[in-house]
Amino acid sequence: MHFGERIKELRESQGLLQRQLAANLEIDTPMFSKIERGERNAKREQVIALAKFLNVSEDELLTIWLSDKIIDNVRDETAALAALKHAEQELKKKSK
Template identity: 65%
Template structure:
């Protein structure tokens, strides 16, 4: 979801077609389209390759990818935000 929106923006800015990036990632166009729409998760390796192909900031794309991964895990958990806050607090107290 987070990553998909950003890679779509980058792709459109560079006037690339989905099928071009899909071919470079060695996946079919419908699968790439699902990644952009947030219906399918990209693999970490794909995110790194997209950063190169789109001449984008690798850390930005990986952060968005990871945020999506975390969101998928906690979105249906009542205590999901509590767990995130705990992690943030534990990182700042070290």
């Protein structure tokens, strides 16, 4: 699931309008609509604000948001999966 899809799912399940979330983020409704459709990337601060407003885990939304960013950067690379596996190994080493 992509970030925009998850935001839309959460928004609709809570009976909220796009303009309500847009106002919370201090952006216009068309800009929020683009984020929800995946045509525009949210900023990290916006992801955190959305998590609070929608009463969901910040980690959940940040994980999906970061995943989308990674996919955008590697989607056309033939070595994408190998690079991701390598990056995972490197991250594991650094977290020890």
